[in-house]
Amino acid sequence: MGLFGQTTGGDSSSPLLPFYQVAAHTATAGPSAFISNRKCGRLIPRCLLLLFLLFFLMLFSSTFLYLPDISSKVQSVGKDFLVPDAGGQSHQIRRPRNQLPMPGHDHAATGNEGRIEGVLDGKVHPADENRGGEEGVKPLDGPVSTSTAAVSDVETKRRQKQIVKMMKHAWDNYVAYAWGSNELRPISKRGHNPSIFGRAKFGATIVDAADTLYLMGLMDEFKAARDWIASNLNVSQSDGEVSVFEFNIRYIGGLLSAYALSKDKMFLDKADEMANAVLPAFDTPTGIPYAVIDLKSKKSKNYGWASGSASILSEIGSLHLEWAYLSKMTGKTVYREKIDRIRNHLANIDKPKGLYPNYINPQTGKWGQVHVSMGALGDSFYEYLFKAWLWSGKTDSQAKEMYDTAMMNVELQMLKTSKGGLKYFGEYTNGRIEHKMDHLACFVGGLYGLSAPYAKDPDHYNMMGREITRTCHESYRKTATKLGPEAMRFADNVEAEGTRPNDKSYLLRPETFESYFVMWRMTKDPKYREWGWEAAQAIETYCRADFGYSGVKDVYQESPIPDDVQQSYFLAETLKYLYLLFSDDDVLSLDKWVLNTEAHPLPVQNPA
Numbered sequence: 001m002g003l004f005g006q007t008t009g010g011d012s013s014s015p016l017l018p019f020y021q022v023a024a025h026t027a028t029a030g031p032s033a034f035i036s037n038r039k040c041g042r043l044i045p046r047c048l049l050l051l052f053l054l055f056f057l058m059l060f061s062s063t064f065l066y067l068p069d070i071s072s073k074v075q076s077v078g079k080d081f082l083v084p085d086a087g088g089q090s091h092q093i094r095r096p097r098n099q100l101p102m103p104g105h106d107h108a109a110t111g112n113e114g115r116i117e118g119v120l121d122g123k124v125h126p127a128d129e130n131r132g133g134e135e136g137v138k139p140l141d142g143p144v145s146t147s148t149a150a151v152s153d154v155e156t157k158r159r160q161k162q163i164v165k166m167m168k169h170a171w172d173n174y175v176a177y178a179w180g181s182n183e184l185r186p187i188s189k190r191g192h193n194p195s196i197f198g199r200a201k202f203g204a205t206i207v208d209a210a211d212t213l214y215l216m217g218l219m220d221e222f223k224a225a226r227d228w229i230a231s232n233l234n235v236s237q238s239d240g241e242v243s244v245f246e247f248n249i250r251y252i253g254g255l256l257s258a259y260a261l262s263k264d265k266m267f268l269d270k271a272d273e274m275a276n277a278v279l280p281a282f283d284t285p286t287g288i289p290y291a292v293i294d295l296k297s298k299k300s301k302n303y304g305w306a307s308g309s310a311s312i313l314s315e316i317g318s319l320h321l322e323w324a325y326l327s328k329m330t331g332k333t334v335y336r337e338k339i340d341r342i343r344n345h346l347a348n349i350d351k352p353k354g355l356y357p358n359y360i361n362p363q364t365g366k367w368g369q370v371h372v373s374m375g376a377l378g379d380s381f382y383e384y385l386f387k388a389w390l391w392s393g394k395t396d397s398q399a400k401e402m403y404d405t406a407m408m409n410v411e412l413q414m415l416k417t418s419k420g421g422l423k424y425f426g427e428y429t430n431g432r433i434e435h436k437m438d439h440l441a442c443f444v445g446g447l448y449g450l451s452a453p454y455a456k457d458p459d460h461y462n463m464m465g466r467e468i469t470r471t472c473h474e475s476y477r478k479t480a481t482k483l484g485p486e487a488m489r490f491a492d493n494v495e496a497e498g499t500r501p502n503d504k505s506y507l508l509r510p511e512t513f514e515s516y517f518v519m520w521r522m523t524k525d526p527k528y529r530e531w532g533w534e535a536a537q538a539i540e541t542y543c544r545a546d547f548g549y550s551g552v553k554d555v556y557q558e559s560p561i562p563d564d565v566q567q568s569y570f571l572a573e574t575l576k577y578l579y580l581l582f583s584d585d586d587v588l589s590l591d592k593w594v595l596n597t598e599a600h601p602l603p604v605q606n607p608a
């Protein structure tokens with residue numbers, strides 16, 4: 001029986017036909033109405049063939065008509081839809097659902113016209129090439145590479161450009177939605193003014209980001225930052241208590257670095273003004289400064305929570321680079337005198353088991369609670385001992401001796417190896433070790449690498465640099481987002497993982513990338529560039545919002561909730577280290593520049 005075999009002379013639309021036959025008949029009656037039923041009745045096989053051809057023709061044309069829609073969907077999903085891996089295969093990346101808006105939907109606009117090229121170390125930075133802002137800011141579109149083989153120079157250059165695009169996205173949205181505020185809230189599109197900078201809008205992101213803009217050749221943006229600083233950054237505009245430490249590393253360090261790079265004296269004058277405003281914080285019997293100061297009233301104090309209002313080691317020990325350079329550039333000895341006094345006190349005081357506790361009383365000069373850490377409260381004290389020696393042209397032997405001895409003793413007391421063979425620094429409290437290492441401590445891998453050539457046992461320092469950096473990479477590798485936790489713990493069944501709610505955030509921190517960058521420069525092992533690229537893509541996937549970059553609250557969740565803060569150090573440090581990781585060695589040569597703990601480069605004095 002043929003398809004139309006039962007239409008025995010009756011009306012083809014006869015209600016007598018069974019339902020399926022009416023449907024079939026109607027289906028062929030539209031575009032193919034020119035085929036007579038009679039003819040079909042006689043030539044059924046040929047007719048069927050024709051019908052099949054028509055069917056495929058319809059299918060093809062409808063697909064064609066829908067194509068633009070499909071392709072625009074693929075475009076809007078971008079790399080998160082299909083990402084080719086190193087082997088050329090495709091796989092899906094999971095994007096956080098509901099929390100972070102999809103990238104690429106809205107971009108803050110800044111003009112791209114009138115650019116000039118930046119010059120550094122006699123090397124011209126191709127500002128036009130670097131901008132990546134011409135066609136709007138797009139998310140990273142590169143492959144997720146798991147290979148540790150060296151990638152080509154072209155690929156490295158491409159990655160570097162992608163980091164510049166990230167900087168543009170962070171900066172442009174800060175300009176559009178938070179200009180003059182300290183930081184940006186990238187989800188709610190407004191300013192964020194954390195208490196460490198006082199109550200006023202004091203442009204922390206502008207000052208912190210300026211040298212990164214300069215290095216990346218984003219000269220229009222650098223000029224906008226420069227003009228804001230020249231017109232608006234005045235101590236008289238400050239309000240409330242600022243952290244002496246944060247003010248130093250971000251403002252004074254940022255200004256000095258912008259001065260060192262651009263030679264624009266306005267930056268030096270501002271740094272001088274800022275440091276001068278902080279001086280009253282040092283008016284203690286020991287010269288050890290208080291933690292916070294009201295820049296207007298000049299009142300200073302310590303935090304009540306800090307071991308009975310003690311000063312904090314990392315804070316009082318992270319002034320040396322900036323203040324020594326400031327003295328040298330301004331000719332004002334007062335800055336140098338302040339830091340020398342702190343240094344001498346720390347050098348001469350008795351140390352429990354050779355360790356430097358995190359708390360010290362500025363009235364008595366005695367240690368507070370014996371808590372020792374390479375992370376929060378301790379970290380950059382160790383960094384500044386070594387870097388002060390480097391900065392001095394390797395002449396500050398007191399700093400180098402203190403560094404060598406301090407590192408020997410923290411290793412003796414606090415260096416541990418996990419069951420799985422990961423090396424880490426635990427935290428020491430009165431002889432007991434807590435098996436926890438902060439993300440903040442992840443700079444230590446790079447510090448070991450940087451200091452290895454000058455160590456008594458360079459091989460040991462190199463090994464430590466590699467191993468601590470590996471541990472930090474592991475803490476990233478083990479998360480759902482491939483972002484590292486704020487703190488990692490080690491126990492019988494726990495290896496480099498955050499286990500408590502407060503451990504699990506990622507606050508756009510730079511320390512792990514700092515170590516990747518330094519270890520790359522020191523060893524040329526391509527895995528550090530690969531690790532940095534993996535992390536950049538993880539940031540792009542999980543931290544990028546429509547209006548900037550946000551930290552996330554739980555790196556172990558596939559759809560982490562954003563914290564809605566774009567930290568100023570993300571522009572000062574995180575993106576700068578990633579940019580430098582994909583740069584040639586003569587961009588901020590480590591023989592000529594020392595980076596402060598906020599990644600603000602200062603020129604080495606009388607390099608050997």
Ligand code: DMJ
Binds near residue numbers: 509510511569573597
């Ligand atoms: C930065 O401000 C500095 O790196 C500081 O030394 C530690 N904390 C942040 C970044 O995590």
